[in-house]
Amino acid sequence: MRNVTLSVKGLKKRIGKREIIKGIDFELNEGEVFGFLGPNGAGKTTTIRMLVGLIKPTSGSIQICGYDVRQDFTKAMQHLGCIVENPELYPFLNGWDNLLHFARMLPDVDESRINEVVELVGLQSRIYDKVKTYSLGMRQRLGIAQAMLNRPKVLVLDEPTNGLDPAGIREMREFIRKLADEEGMSVLVSSHLLSEIQLLCDRVAIIKSGEIIQTDTVESLLTTQERLIWRVWPLEKGKEILSSFTEITVDQDNIITAFNEHETPKWNAALNEAGVKVYEMNRKLPGLEELFLQITGGGGAGIE
């Protein structure tokens, strides 16, 4: 069993009479990339801001490496690195001074460590330029460098690929995987880019209206939602027979059922007996995107 680095229990946030976060529990293990998925307004950002101490939770506890964020704020924050939304740095300072600024706020971070992180993100050539001359990708790198200064055990990244081009996205993905695999860091990533989460994360939590609906590994989430697509003739008769076994949906000329290894041959036999021709049986893993839409009921969060 790997160590738990971040543990969240019964986290709630109420603003006025509205409960925005209705009780969230999850744990992050060492060396794991954990994805946070949810439609806009589901409470992703509020949750992340509570994790990093920007917002005080109404109730519940957050522990980073065993230190409670509310009681032991400074100790908990020593093990955390984060970028909340876009990496906002001081545009009127150069990259080095920005890093120096944040290094001064940490215990035991000296210039050699600043050099290390600059090298890690590959910004050596531009580090003495003013940040206002940086491209978005470079700011993102500087933001990562800043988050890595204190050698954190837990890294929280809110929308890390926001505004990056495809090459940058790929690079970021490899970088995050490397941190988790080689340095044993726990990384919490929130994103609305589902393909990214699918490629990057070990486990995913899907959050809707302030609650976690599902937490699982990416594969098992996807396999429970596997679909079988039937192309049969005549369609009407096929529908009749299949619907007597299981729930069906019809998409144009195709019938879609759940995939069930034990039952599928029986369904097929029944169709054959009735004289329905089966032209095609297609097993399909849904993308996380479809899954996401299915689970969250599509669309935005809706305004209650």
Next chain:
Amino acid sequence: MNNLIQNEMMKLLAKKRLVIIGIIVGVLVLMFTYAQYKQVKEQQEKLGTDDWRAALQQQIIDTQNRLGSNRMLDEWREQLQVSLKQQQYYLDHDINPSEPGATTFTRMFLENAIDLFIPLLVMIVASDMVSFENSQGTIKLLLTRPVNRWKILMSKYVTLLLSVSIIVAMTALLSYFLSGLVFGYHGWEAPVITGFGLNGSDVDVSQVRIVEQWRFLLMDMGLVWLVAVVVGTLSFMLSVLVRSTPAGMGIMLAALISGAILNNMVSSWESAKYFFMVNLKLTTYVSGTAPPIEGMTLLSSVITLLVWWALALIVSFTVFTRRDVY
């Protein structure tokens, strides 16, 4: 804590605010120096003589004649004696009273700058001390470091106090050195009358005495510094409360300007003396002008300002350490 203050100073210097303030002061001082110079020239032409010594001699004789009169009230007598001493000093030390030198210019400049100009300069630094972190978004990085929030705000406040001191010192030095180019760098020892008191509607001159100008200048600078700190702290509070810099600046400006207007018309509205902006002209108490509202004294004004200062600090720290950051 030292590290945090270093950080704040680094940001302040990179924003070049102090340089801008220096330029503003420099330009204004040059303007006023020229205006003063013109005035001196005009006076000389009016008198029709370059010989100010003769004119001053005549004034002294006049004063002595009035002192010799029996019908003179005692209080007036004292006051006349004081001004006689002053005139005699000018004559003895070969100082033209209408051409005062850099020290007098600096004193006058500070006295006139205390209620509006200095507060404005302080606002340039104070009003975005906290709110720029909000608009820049860097507040999120600042508050997720392993440093308590009150320490972060304290480092900002200490930086504000440092810059207020720099601004006051810079204003004094610039006006001394720039005006000295025209008027000469004398006048440190020149006598200045102080100690007027108001007793009902009568001028109470029992405390009137002469002090050397450098002492007077130091007193003025202390008062200017106090006013600058109070105004700076109030802008600082607005910078915490109102997350947009222009809004905070606007509120503070409105308060300062309303203070300047109120000063001229509130003599019948007594409770207005609890507003901080009516109490900013502290230097008038030392130089002996009547305060805007009867019953206001140097002590009451200073206490009023200190109460505002303390409240502003309490509000700033309470709000900053508790607020949720979205």
